[in-house]
Amino acid sequence: MGEDIQLMKGNEAIAEAAIRFGVDAYFGYPITPQSEIIEYLAYEDPYNKRTGMVVIQAESEIAAINMVYGAAACGKKAMTSSSSPGISLKQEAISYMVGAELPGLIVNVVRGGPGLGTIQPSQADYFQSVKGGGHGDYNMIVLAPSTVQEQYDHVGLGFELAFKYRNPVMILSDGAIGQMMEKVTLTPQLPRENKILDWATTGKTPDRERNYITSLYLDPEVQENHNIKLQAKFQRMKDTEVRYEEIMTDDAEYIIVAYGISARISQTVITMARKNGIKLGLLRPITLFPFPSKRLFELSDSLKGILCVEMSAGQMIEDVELAVRCKIPVYHYGRMGGGVTSSTEVFEKFVSLFLK
Amino acid sequence: MSDIETYKKELLAQGAKKIFTKTKNLTDTPFSYCGGCGHGVVHRLIMEVVEELNITHDTIGIAPVGCTAIAYEFMNIDMQQAAHGRAPALATGIKRTMPDKYVFTYQGDGDLAAIGTGETIHACNRGENIAIFFVNNGIYGMTGGQMAPTTLPGMVSSTSPYGRNMDTHGYPLSLTELVAKLPGTYYVTRQSVHTPANVRKCKKAIQTAFENQKLNKGLSFVEIVSNCNSGWKMTPVESNKWMEENMFRSYPLGDIKLPQ
Amino acid sequence: MAKARGFVEFNTEACKGCELCVKACPFDVLDMNHLVNGKGYHFSYMKNYDQCTGCASCAMVCPDVVITVYKVK
Known part of the structure; x- marks a missing residue:
């Protein structure tokens, strides 16, 4: 049997992946540029026609993420998706999910801001995603797909990591990847698991104590210990889950650090540079939290400089600067508010910053 | 041996049987609520019903934000703690993915009728097959007696120190009558727990609210008008009297929507 | 018909002295003790114990579920 390859939009790939990876429930609310996710799921009607996966259009982004909370607390694979303004609304519940140690997947197909902003693609939600967008000390694993295939794959990976750590995971996509069409190799349908997890609220049976899911510990000593436990978990993520891709970094004198759509644009910049005899490479973080700081520090010994390309005013650059500890110059180039950089623009900026 | 102990012995010898004691569905942790607060009675009733219907192993409850945020410390069943006002959304997530379970939310008037208005109305409107237990005491108890959406006209609270003025504070909101109008609700009633008969x-x-979940015909909504003697600054006995004379006028007891 | 007879027992340490049981008793059986429990609350006790019918009215309204009721059937 041949491979199951289809031409799909990035948003559709997320929706199809949700069904194929045996997700139990999707709760969403329409917002451009990601409404194809819920539309695709509504059309496929997996509850009746495929896997029994629940799909609900909630009354708000807030309700949607709280439905995720409820299902996740029963040990279900539950997810939601939105775009920047909607993700802002979800931050309260994301903080609660981390506090209550609940797994779940949140997809952010980022658009330009601040405020209602624009429906055009952007990468300006980096800080919100990787630094813990809600209240309290917390992090979650943030996956940054740069192809439609990765949009698909990260749904499976996201749930794997979410349940491994009992922590929400975010896919930080953008309007460009969400909307563009590419071929996707689809994986075979996995069954929904219906596992009874020992911590989940599935009804107290006589053979165990009650399970309760909460982020509330009024005693400051207990709350502090809970925080220490969470921080240890985030440290384990940093030790184990860093993912990145390197292109032509072996002999590189300079590298671009970019994720998502900016990494795609930067690949062309690498090709342009190499044609001009410039030893330029690319490091593409696949996990934005945990960040590939260690690898960047190692690389910085043999580099003359780093250009961060992001569609923002410069957010990830702060993590890059921290990673290389001021050993080499680090510059930012990016557009804001829905503006998409061209590879020529980036190349010219690189030359003017480092080679003139 | 004292007279009373002798009397008890005598009755036991005559076959006196234990006819009422604390249900095993309540933990040994003493309630954190103020003396005389109706929450304790409502907790007990829900847990007794769950025990008597033999559905403990199939019941999932949701604690709100407010005085009962730690209801899971007292109810010996599987529970989730919700963000302020979001309990009906959690309940939706549970019930839709585990339709054979009995799911209830326990919410106060600030949680359900202010910050959670949207979640409440839409869970009702979708006809989620769950039970909502709404304890209305006309005030924010936990945060220290501030004005609630259900605070009565003229009623003094820490944020309406000169009495609730409808010109500036708006009118008391009765979500119970509102949700009764929605086709998604199956059973809507208003009760109290201040006398043995009302209990x-x-x-x-x-019990009806739980039993309805077997029928799959929509949401059951039980409001319990209750007291807040700390917030109202009265003794428990006085607060129950004040509740009868004032709260019941705005929030009359009785069934509002019965199954057709 | 002979009057029903019963008695109640209190988990005195859990009583918060709200007096709702005293008010609810139809036979004036209960009263507040002048002593206080470990938490500093006056607690309810059976003053006129031989008047108790085991009707459980007190237990119905007790917010802290401190009352156990016995009855001769």
Whole structure:
């Protein structure tokens, strides 16, 4: 049997992946540029026609993420998706999910801001995603797909990591990847698991104590210990889950650090540079939290400089600067508010910053 | 041996049987609520009904934000703690992915009728097959007696120190009458727990709300008008009297929507 | 018909002295003790114990579920 390859939009790939990876429930609310996710799921009607996966259009982004909370607390694979303004609304519940140690997947197909902003693609939600967008000390694993295939794959990976750590995971996509069409190799349908997890609220049976899911510990000593436990978990993520891709970094004198759509644009910049005899490479973080700081520090010994390309005013650059500890110059180039950089623009900026 | 102990012995010898004691569905942790607060009675009734219907192993409850945020410390069943006002959304997530379970939310008037208005109305409107237990005491108890959406006209609270003025504060909001109009609700009733007779009626209503979940015909909504003697700054006995004379006028007891 | 007879027992340490049981008793059986429990609350007790019918009215309204009721059937 041949491979199951289809031409799909990035948003559709997320929706199809949700069904194929045996997700139990999707709760969403329409917002451009990601409404194809819920539309695709509504059309496929997996509850009746495929896997029994629940799909609900909630009354708000807030309700949607709280439905995720409820299902996740029963040990279900539950997810939601939105775009920047909607993700802002979800931050309260994301903080609660981390506090209550609940797994779940949140997809952010980022658009330009601040405020209602624009429906055009952007990468300006980096800080919100990787630094813990809600209240309290917390992090979650943030996956940054740069192809439609990765949009698909990260749904499976996201749930794997979410349940491994009992922590929400975010896919930080953008309007460009969400909307563009590419071929996707689809994986075979996995069954929904219906596992009874020992911590989940599935009804107290006589053979165990009650399970309760909460982020509330009024005693400051207990709350502090809970925080220490969470921080240890985030440290384990940093030790184990860093993912990145390197292109032509072996002999590189300079590298671009970019994720998502900016990494795609930067690949062309690498090709342009190499044609001009410039030893330029690319490091593409696949996990934005945990960040590939260690690898960047190692690389910085043999580099003359780093250009961060992001569609923002410069957010990830702060993590890059921290990673290389001021050993080499680090510059930012990016557009804001829905503006998409061209590879020529980036190349010219690189030359003017480092080679003139 | 004292007279009373002798008397008890005598009755036991005559076959006196234990006819009422604390249900095993309540933990040994003493309630954190103020003396005389109705929450304790409502907790007990819900847990007794769950025990009597033999659905403990199939019941999932949701604690709100407010005085009962730690209801899971007292209810010996599987529970989730919700963000302020979001309990009906959690309940939706549970019930849709585990439709054979009995799911209830326990919410106060600030949680349900202010910050959670949207979640409440839409869970009702979708006809989620769950039970909502709404304890209305007309005030924010936990945060220290501020004005609630259900605070009565003229009623003094820490944020309406000169009495609730409808010109500036708006009118008391009764979500119970509102949700009764929605086709998604199956059973809507208003009860109280301030007298033995009312307690028994309220327990029946709670039982109906659980039993309805077997029918899959929509949401059961039970409001319990209750007291907040700390917030109202009265003794428990006075607060129950004040509740009868004032709260029941705005929030009359009785069934509002019965199954057709 | 002979009057029903019963008695109640209190988990005195859990009583918060709200007096709702005293008010609810139809036979004036209960009263507040002048002593206080470990938490500093006056607690309820059976003053006129031989008047108790085991009707459980007190237990119905007790917010802290401190009352256990016995009855001769």
